[in-house]
Amino acid sequence: MWSVLITAIVFASAVGSCLAASGTVTTAMAVHGALMLTAWGLLMPAGGIAARYFKVTPGQDFPRVVENLTWWRWHRGLQYGGMALATAALGVILSETSGRFDTLHGRCGLVVMALGWLQVASGLLRGSKGGPTDPGSDPLDPCTWRGDHYDMTPRRHAFERWHKPAGWCAVIFAGVTILLGLQLVGSPVWLLFVVGVLQAGAVISVLDCAARRRWVDTYASLWGPDPRHPGDRRTSRS
Structure with a gap:
């Protein structure tokens, strides 16, 4: 995780340096553009894809x-890291x-x-988790779940109903x-290429994951597709 975030910062530094050296924008604009591109063009889409399509990882015997929480750690880390860079860019x-x-x-x-x-x-306001593996729960006593x-x-x-649709709307609107x-920066060819690669890569990744049917219900990924669980008796997708 940290290696990815460090790589993202190196990427932002390279983009910012090239923009500043072009002389078409101020140093502040170059830093802003580089940080925002890294946050909303790289980290945020990657975090969304991790949450949407990697709740069950390749090779997992699902x-x-x-309850393979690899996707959760990546989603949280990429989104928090992206928002930190974006907030710095705004400042x-x-x-x-x-x-x-x-x-x-x-x-x-x-x-x-x-x-x-x-x-x-x-x-932060999503509420408690619950379930048989939640801290404080007794795996043998459903009343504690x-x-x-x-x-x-x-x-x-x-x-x-809010978090998932709004998240994807934010990523698309950011694009x-x-x-x-x-x-505003005169669209240098090299920057157009970088943006094109990032946006095309995100779209292709989503289409590929969808074609491979990688989506798994959040609830089922945590507790399995078992109708004995209250959430698995619902008909809406999460």
């Missing part, structure tokens, strides 16, 4: 083996513009950042905002 550009959002790119970027922080907030996720309470339903930002 459903005999469940940098605010120092350049004195807090103004005069361009379409700026206003769209503000919406993207609001969605990003709402994602963080909704994740209570939790928002395990019982699919209204709080958990509200979280899932559009990045393209708007390219117009």
Whole structure:
């Protein structure tokens, strides 16, 4: 995980240095663009793909083996790392513009950042987990398994109805905002190529995972597709 985040920072440094050396933007704009591209063009889409398609990893003996939380660690790390870089990028550009959002790119970027922080907030407010492996639960006593996720309470339903669709909307809208930002820096060919590779890579990865039917229900990935579990008796997908 840390090696990926460090690599992302190195990538951002390289992009920022090249942008600053081009002389078409200020140093602050170069740093802002590099950090935002790394956050919303690389880390956030990767974190979304991890959560959507890697709840069961290749080679995992599912459903005999469940609750593989590799996807959760990657999703959380990539999203938190991405939001940290994006927030730093916002601070940098605010120092350049004195807090103004005069361009379409700026206003769209503000919406993207609001969605990003709402994602963080909704994740923190998602409620308890529950289930037989939750700390404090007795695996032999179902009465101790209570939790928002395990019982699919209204709080958990509200979280899932917001968090997942809003997350993908934020990533897609961020992609559009990045393209708007390219117009402001004169769209150097090398930067167009980098953005194109990142966005095409994300789309191809999603299409490939979908074609391979890698999606597995969140609830089932944790506790297995067993109708004895309260969440597995529901008909909606999570």
